[in-house]
Amino acid sequence: MIRPRTLIRIVLYGTITWLCLVGLWLGLPSPSPYDDGTTYATSTLLAGRTLTRVYSTSDHNVQTSEYARRKSFALTYRLSPSHTSVLVNGHYIFPIYNNWTDTPAVAVQVATGDQDGINPPWFNVADSTLLFHKIHYDDGAITLRARRIGDTWEIYPEGNGHQPLLSLTGIGNGETAAPMDINKATVPAPPESFSPSRTYYIRLVIFYLMVPIGMVFVVIGGTFGATFTILFKIFETLLLVGIQMLFAVAVVLVFVRVFKGKDAMEELIEETLAKLRSPIVWIAERFKRATRRRVACIQKQKWYDLDR
Template sequence: MFPVKTAARIAFASIFAWIVLALVYAGLPSPPPRDNGTDYPTKVLRSGKTLTRIYKTDIYFPFGESGHEAIDKAHITKESNFALSFTLTPTSSITKSEALSITISDKSPIPLNPPGNSHQNGGHKTKDGPPATSPETLSKPFTVRSPAGDKDGINLPWFEEADAVLLGASVSSGRMYITLRTRWNENGQFEIHTDGPGWVCIPIPS
């Protein structure tokens, strides 16, 4: 027969272990962000690390414009927030910006340099080289699979929003399918936009 004292000790040890773990979890810090939207992401991307950003679903895919494939797809799982990750990688041994590409979540690397001088469908080139704004500078829609979640659940009240969303997404395995487009503006600058009706896209900040 299993000794009663041994069983009591095991039960007590288990309860004590759970209490300790709960206290450790409750004491987890959520450091305030030191991010002005420019310096921090630039530093992370230039160091070759992955930058992860959190975005609100209703802002970038307004539910009032449902009926568009990209918006309907984003609202399938009914998650309030989604995450996108960005990584800069050289496309060759050359480290110049012209040789860089960006990886967005699980999307294949996209070159950062503007399209070549040859454009279809009536595209034209400016005097200095980069193509003028035209349909050719806006990519076709592409979809990435993104972590997604809410701030509630197991998160503590003082957790920063980004930490709470990513932690919730990892626990619930929350995912969304985000439809994006890339474009080069009239100055040859690379931009990332969400897809939407009539190509009215919302820029994704880094």
């Protein structure tokens, strides 16, 4: 049986750990890779890695639910080792050939999100969008085609003036079905599209640590959709309240430190902790007494049964 003091320590240390994670979540910088629309995209794709880009839904014809109209959507691209195709969002293959006709239209499911919720305004746009999606799991659909123009092969959304989302430039050998020798990749430069920051995956780990059962939610979310949404709404509300409280405390402490000095600030902290500690100690003592009475009753019942 867990002792009351142990239970209080678990709750206290858990709260402190959670607050530290929130502070790290808020204070972790979001350095974006050097992104002129070409350098980062080219180095990422030619190295065989996945390129993630976040675009604005208002600039492209993205079909979403009326109840989940988000500001941004994400696409991932991965170049095949032989440079003969591009894998979009992990499921949709667009072949790269030296033909001059547009490929058939493909409806691609995309992750959508906003830049608010638990994400402060100073987060990277792509980071905020992807993290927002991790909570709400709103999806949309966009119809894409691919075509070849000169030495450039591009993917573009249907019905939007053929503005390319990704362009690959290479030197074709003139044969109809031969792959290009790709030497450059181009995507719309910020602010038309963004890639996640270098610390996105660190912040994602912090996110799952702040929600210890977050991974379980992800697994069961598809089965218990309503419960999943409600639980994350509760978490989002609690996190927002916690963030606001942290900001309020920080403002008060800074005000006291500036106008009344360091000693006054330390005294305020000690008095506040003492006031917070008093009800916790009172509850612990009450719980301890109740536990002792319960244990005494159980022991008395055992002796009574033995006497019989």
